[in-house]
Amino acid sequence: MLLIRRAFLPARLAVRTYATVPRDPRFAQVTPALLNQFAGVLSSPKSSILSSLTGGPWTTVEADDLATFNEDWMGKYKGKSTCVVRPKSTEELAQIMRICYDNDVAIVPQGGNTGLVGGGVPVHDEVVISLASMNRVRSFDATSGTLVCDAGCILENLDAHVGQHGYMMPLDLGAKGTCHIGGNVATNAGGLRFLRYGSLHGSVLGLEVVLPNGEILHNLGTLRKDNTGFDLKQLFIGSEGTIGIITGVSIATPRRPLATNVAVFGVPSFEAVQTTFQRTKKHCAEILSAYEFIDGETYGLVQTNPSRGVRDVFAERHPMYVLIETSGSCKAHDDEKLQGLLEELLEEGIVNDGVLAQDESQVHTLWALRESAPESYARQGKVYKYDISMPIERMYELVEHMREHYDKAGLLDKPGRPGLVKAVGGYGHVGDGNLHINIVAERYDPSIEEATVPHIYEWIRDVRGSVSAEHGLGLAKANAIGYSKEPLMVEYMQRIKSLFDPKGLLNPYKVSGSV
Template identity: 55%
Template sequence: MFHRRASAARPMLAAYGRGYTSDSSRTVAYTKDKYPGIERSTALNQLSSEDITFFKSILPPTSVITDEDDLSSYNVDWMRKYRGQSSVVLLPKTTEQVAKALAYCNERRLGVVPQGGNTGLVGGGVPVFDEVVISTQHMNGIRSFDAASGTITCDAGCILEVLDNYLAERGYMMPLDLGAKGSCHIGGNVATNAGGLRLLRYGSLHGTVLGLETVLPDGTVLDNMSTLRKDNTGYDLKQLFIGSEGTLGIITGVSMLTPKRAKSTNVALVGLESFEKVQETFHMAKDMLSEILSAFEFWDHKAAGLVRAHHGVGHKDPLTSQYPFYVLVETQGSDSEHDMAKLNGFLEKLLESSIVDDGVVAQDDTQIKSLWSLRELIPEACSKAGAVYKYDVSIPVPKLYTLVEDMRERLAAVGLLGQQVEEVIGYGHVGDGNLHLNITATSYDSKVTQAIEPYVYEWTAKHAGSISAEHGLGLMKAEKIGYSKSPSMIHLMRQIKQLIDPHGIMNPYKYFPSTHQHQHQ
């Protein structure tokens, strides 16, 4: 039967973003050296002392960063894979300041990289060469909240967790939950169309974002801060900027529909013998839990082992035995007795059907956090294991784990598994077909990269998947977009980019294939 073992409270997640010193960031190789095929655009000018003088004329001196040590954390991504050479970071507080800065950069043909919390995983939020970084970290005001409709409007630099805490006091919640919620900015979330843990229940940002305020490259402020759920007048322009990764402009304001915070949250963890049984569990969850099902996460025994190894005995398996696969099921509703009855009925059915052998149900908030930590700590545990190659793909659910198995076989066949490659693990969101394939290695090495790529992209395309489910394209996957989009679609996207950003100043070298093919060294 399902047991009710007490669990230790979850430790605080390690900070994403700027959690390293300037000295340690200098050990990261420059992106231009890792990607020697990338050439600095001759259409973009280099920064001059006159440019710095102008920026100081529109911003307070403390909002124009030029000190080398202070610049380090803006030039390096949090995974320490990408390092740019920007010599200035701007910290505007208002949309007007962003508009003035962008208009000037556009006139001067200076490359610009918009940056939020710097928690991205594909190199999209840091410079490649000497682009001007415009950070939204000082644009963090909540503009308004309508308790009747649940609509919040805020600056783009608001931290996701801060917004969620603000809404919690008013009985609402953000429809987005990420491991980096303590550092990531809502503007960055929208710019990358972040998915997160509860897309199964609340959908994507394409549906929950009602309006945006965006500054175009020429300094034009596109004020589309609508709070309406229905508006069929003309093209829905905000959709262009959701997932555009800063290549069309800088998001400065967001209007979003937020759901009511659940009065009842229940979490269960079960162990399973195969991925086929993971799928059976998901089908049964949709059938029996339907309207209260809010999350359905899975991970394999390799992921569980990494969490145990790197987060101590407090994160041993709460089940009586270890299993090849684990599934965390969360329900959220308004009636605790009704919701728990439905969850218990679902779990009993799983036992009767011999789909699972064991499981545990959280009995309080502490146990809920503890069970969730087993899933949320996986990315950090992978990073602690050494170098980690992260791939974020969406695949039809029946084939979701096959990629992990095939990748293990491939790396073993070429003699890398157990040598340079330590583990190949899989985890993710079964509810939306999103697999996080992580490959831990002793170091980043061209031999490992060449064994993984383009195989992982070819495999995904062959199975009608997407090479980026939620991390975006950035620099890492810019050249790989063709595995998921047709030439005609890429051509149309380029035309849109050319129309809005004719001088190509916005987040250059990202998102689109360049004329020079490059490969990660």
């Protein structure tokens, strides 16, 4: 527990990695006898339990076959779980949780496993609870736009479902084809529509949650206004599965806009990115739905990625790029606003060039420049990703600072001087000060880790930013919370964790207050 106020933080706080987190001896190991207990409460144990252990009515697999559940998609975080349970209902999950609670077995809940901080994979041999089989849309009210669904529903599928009725999900992520809505809520995912529709703290109307002892919290309301006591659902939004497992979500969906358009501008500097943002808000006002920036390093890497129909839409490269999306009710009116904005910015020399989408196909082509950024970095090597927030005017300063930092440390790859760090680039959501900084390395190496952490967190602390804008803390940032939160706040988070999960069984070793 951190007990030092921000003003007196030491120069360095230790930040944990997998190699430095010992297994807690209080947790029991998974045995065939435990799996038999699981099988006894599941309707289809053969399809609901995968394990490398033998001797019972479950599907026995090789340890390598569990790699999908034991590793994150970047291959950076790797656990050693011998068992994956895929319940088909809230009641089945509740019984599994009760068995684990009675036997002191640690659990890690897992959705689409698209996180970046090791929050959805085991650290040691925790039982993996996959929500993938709980993927039913329970109801949709086309009058109010209220959706009620299982936590294992894929975000893109939900968007298509409500789209049939003229609505859309209030969040959009690059991983929308894989991520689960339960995981989105558990990490309070922000994404590309945050500027227009805000966070899930405002969109989620109710949650159904299974608590560590197997109790079910029935809070799956659909009311827009309910001012009766504490709003408990807010505790679970962003809790990263450490105090309960979300099994059902009730969420308000906005109407799908009648007209959507996208423009991409090439700009000379990050200062111009900020000026363009101010002008865009003035010109587009209520129809502005996204404002993203991409630096030249990222844009260049994106052009090497053949997926998603990516292509270079400019005759020459620029230091920075901004992507603007408008969502309104009249295409001619909205297009006129974008065209007027571009003309003004070009005349004043604020932007160098601009491209406006002329049809739906071109809208997708321009969005691909931004959405393919994460996978484009992943194609270059091993990637250290930091999803952080700070005052907008300081966003790109960190990218430049880290390049200089690696250069001084002799890690940056340069002509005549090979280095482990191949590239440092950034992109993100300018409207909410959320930077995605990516460090591409030849391999995951201790020397890079030591040069990066906690140096990057100290910089963020000094500008009063947050070490996690999206994705949460997970294992990667579990004890870095002191760089963003005061000790008293951390202490009360730990108290809440202890109240809901006194044995510390849920997603241990992660998030402040966990084991």
